[in-house]
Amino acid sequence: MPSNLTRMRPDKFSDDFFVERRLNGFNPGKLNSIKGEEWQYAVKYDCSNHVVEPSGILPKIIEARFTFGGQSLSCHSIKYEMNGECMVNRPEDSEWEWAKRLFRCTEFVFQEVQSHLGRTHMNLDQYAMAYYRNVENNPIRLLLEPHLEGLLNINKLGAGLIKGPTGFIPEASSLDPDEVDKLLIEEVKNLNYHNWSPKVQSLPDRIVNNHFDRAALAMWDVLKQYIGQFFKQHEVGIQAYWSEIEQMSADLTAHSILKLELGTLEIADLAELQHLCTYIVYLSSFFHSWVNNKQYEDGGDISYATIGLWDTHHPAYNPIKVTQRHGKQVVLLWTLSNVHSNPIMDVGSTELKDLLWMYREQIEPGIALDAIMMSTNI
Ligand SMILES: [Fe+2]
16 A cells, blocks of 8 residues: 555654644544643543444543643643553553554544544535425525535445445444444534534644644635625525525424434524535535545554554454454545545635635645545545
8 A cells, every 4th residue: 555644754653743643633623621630631532332342442431631831732641441440651651652552543433433424424414415305496505516516425325335234434443333323423413513613622722733723713714704705695595595494494403313402403594504504615625625535644554553453362353354454444544535526726616716725824734725625525
């Protein structure tokens, strides 16, 4: 296989690189600000509700903690619970490299199931279904359709390829198909477009190499301007066919799996429709391009990270099966990361391309403009 990012980095196991990938890797936006501890930031993954296959290694809970100082983050420790034991490893400990590997591999499961499949493909699916079933004449189709192109097709194909009994994630990770579905549902039922923007997950402190937040906030700004202009131009038409939006809203409210306590996905007025369009285009283009196209960067090197970790001393351990799973991982991730269909800078509207070009200095350290696609189509 062609070299991926980590194979090209002699420092791939360094602590600095560990920090850099938590900020800018394939699962961004997961650092939380922490008060009253020795560390100021942490990323936590909770698998405690999930059954792990025999010989599979997956901690119940794992948390990587970081200290903040001088506009940068450094590793503080990794805490994890596994086999009834709670461990805390620090950079000076002999088990530190193992703790980082355990973290990277656990993160891989959450990246694929929740950030990639959940937050982009399946989350967008519910909006696309409600849109296609109800909107026929409303001018928002001019705005949305180029950003929904290929979504339902890839989701139908991906349902068998990525999840389900023969899907990549259940085959290559230590979770079975039902557990993968549970993890996916856990994510989607918590996602509500109302009041969401990348601001809710951005870090309060300035961190020099936090390229993701800078790019995400710039992209949101670009889309707010672009979609604001569109709504100004087409307001009369959007209002004239408002009954279609009412039907789309009723469809979304009836079929979404959003938790009751988080409200509904209703589209009550023009301002909510405009916000929803910004949310859909942000996820379809920028966010999916980030979490999808960086899969090979973080996941294309078995010595660095695997989506499944196995206990080689367990009687159920099968080295041939594990080698086949590793092969599948790098081949699939290479394919998913390298199919670049409909780049915005190629097929996007002139208004959108001009805005992106104006904001390129904030976006590009995180992701190249030509790596941002119009829609979630792979
Ligand atoms: Fe994808």
